[in-house]
Structure formats: C-alpha cells, structure tokens
Amino acid sequence: RKEVEQDPGPFNVPEGATVAFNCTYSNSASQSFFWYRQDCRKEPKLLMSVYSSGNEDGRFTAQLNRASQYISLLIRDSKLSDSATYLCVVNRAAGNKLTFGGGTRVLVKP
Amino acid sequence: EPEVTQTPSHQVTQMGQEVILRCVPISNHLYFYWYRQILGQKVEFLVSFYNNEISEKSEIFDDQFSVERPDGSNFTLKIRSTKLEDSAMYFCASSERVLNTEAFFGQGTRLTVV
Numbered sequence: 001r002k003e004v005e006q007d008p009g010p011f012n013v014p015e016g017a018t019v020a021f022n023c024t025y026s027n028s029a030s031q032s033f034f035w036y037r038q039d040c041r042k043e044p045k046l047l048m049s050v051y052s053s054g055n056e057d058g059r060f061t062a063q064l065n066r067a068s069q070y071i072s073l074l075i076r077d078s079k080l081s082d083s084a085t086y087l088c089v090v091n092r093a094a095g096n097k098l099t100f101g102g103g104t105r106v107l108v109k110p
Numbered sequence: 111e112p113e114v115t116q117t118p119s120h121q122v123t124q125m126g127q128e129v130i131l132r133c134v135p136i137s138n139h140l141y142f143y144w145y146r147q148i149l150g151q152k153v154e155f156l157v158s159f160y161n162n163e164i165s166e167k168s169e170i171f172d173d174q175f176s177v178e179r180p181d182g183s184n185f186t187l188k189i190r191s192t193k194l195e196d197s198a199m200y201f202c203a204s205s206e207r208v209l210n211t212e213a214f215f216g217q218g219t220r221l222t223v224v
Binding site: 041097 | 143154
C-alpha cells in the first residue's frame with residue numbers, strides 16, 4: 001500500500017461549483033498534514049496545514065479523519081485560477097521527511 | 111516575503127559528469143531538504159539535513175549523492191556521476207521546525223542528463 005494515496009483525477013469542475021477530494025495515508029503515526037498546490041512545472045506551494053479540528057481558509061476547507069486515516073480538501077466557489085494539482089503531504093512522527101501523494105488534478109472550466 | 115532560492119534554474123550535463131545544485135534556504139530556518147520530481151511523477155524525498163548533518167535519507171540518495179552546507183547560507187546537492195535517470199526537477203526546501211510546520215520550496219532546478 002502506498003504511504004500517501006490520492007485520486008489523480010482530473011476533476012473537471014464548472015466555475016463557481018464546489019469540488020472535494022480525499023487523500024489516504026498508511027502510517028497511523030503520522031503527525032502533520034498539509035495540502036500543497038502545484039502548478040505545471042512549478043514548485044509545490046503550501047495551500048494550508050490540516051489540523052485535527054478541521055480548518056478553513058477562505059474558500060478552502062480541510063478535514064482530518066485520524067480513525068480512517070484520510071484528509072480531505074473542499075474548494076467552494078471554484079475559480080479558473082484554482083486549476084492546479086493538489087498535493088497531499090504527510091509528515092511522520094519520527095524524522096523530518098515529508099511524504100507526498102501523487103496529486104489530484106483539478107481543472108476549473110468556464 | 112522570504113523565499114528559498116535555487117540556482118541554476120536549468121542545468122544540462124553529460125552522463126557521467128558531476129553536478130552541483132545550489133540552494134539558499136530561508137535565513138532563520140533550521141531544517142533543509144532536497145526533493146526531486148521526475149516529469150509526470152510525484153515529488154520524492156531525497157534527504158533532510160539538520161545541525162550540519164544528514165538526519166534522514168531515502169533509498170534514492172545513494173553514494174552518488176551528497177549534501178553540504180559550506181557556509182551559513184548555502185545548501186548544496188552534489189551528484190557525482192550523473193545518469194540519464196537523474197534527469198528531474200530538483201527542489202530544495204527549508205522549514206523552521208521539524209513537526210507541525212510547513213516546508214517552503216524553492217523554484218527548482220531542472221536537471222537534464224544527456
């Protein structure tokens with residue numbers, strides 16, 4: 001089983017719609033969780049950290065479910081500029097190594 | 111806004127040659143990383159570095175790879191004898207702490223081995 005697994009997509013989303021997708025992780029000892037955004041051939045950029053209680057940043061909402069070992073990202077009122085690959089990133093308790101999922105591609109269309 | 115900077119942005123090298131990729135992490139960060147991304151594939155961890163030594167490395171980071179912090183600002187990745195399969199985007203990253211803190215990535219160095 002892969003350490004961090006994501007649906008590669010693409011998720012084709014009409015502008016203004018809501019899209020949500022999950023990421024599962026295999027190591028129950030994982031401590032830190034993040035969503036990064038990556039545009040084509042660019043570096044990953046932090047979108048948001050994911051906290052146990054769930055957190056929201058504008059149109060973006062992240063949730064963590066430790067029991068089922070997944071995190072989710074929801075994007076409301078999608079903009080054309082939200083088109084990107086969204087990377088699920090997990091940090092274990094021991095060591096300092098971020099493990100990336102393969103990414104979920106989102107395409108927002110007019 | 112502070113950022114991680116990498117040079118060069120693109121490096122073309124012949125198979126068997128040595129390359130050094132350079133990074134300047136964010137100044138108050140203590141943890142440094144190298145990642146790579148082969149075209150069309152996921153971002154893969156190579157090595158983490160703290161307190162002037164490697165704290166963790168992946169199976170990709172074999173004897174052909176080395177890292178160094180030669181002074182107070184630079185962090186380098188050396189590949190001793192490049193292979194075709196080393197062609198990838200190499201990202202440097204830094205973070206303030208090890209857990210529950212985000213890592214910030216440089217814009218990457220695209221390495222092409224011919």
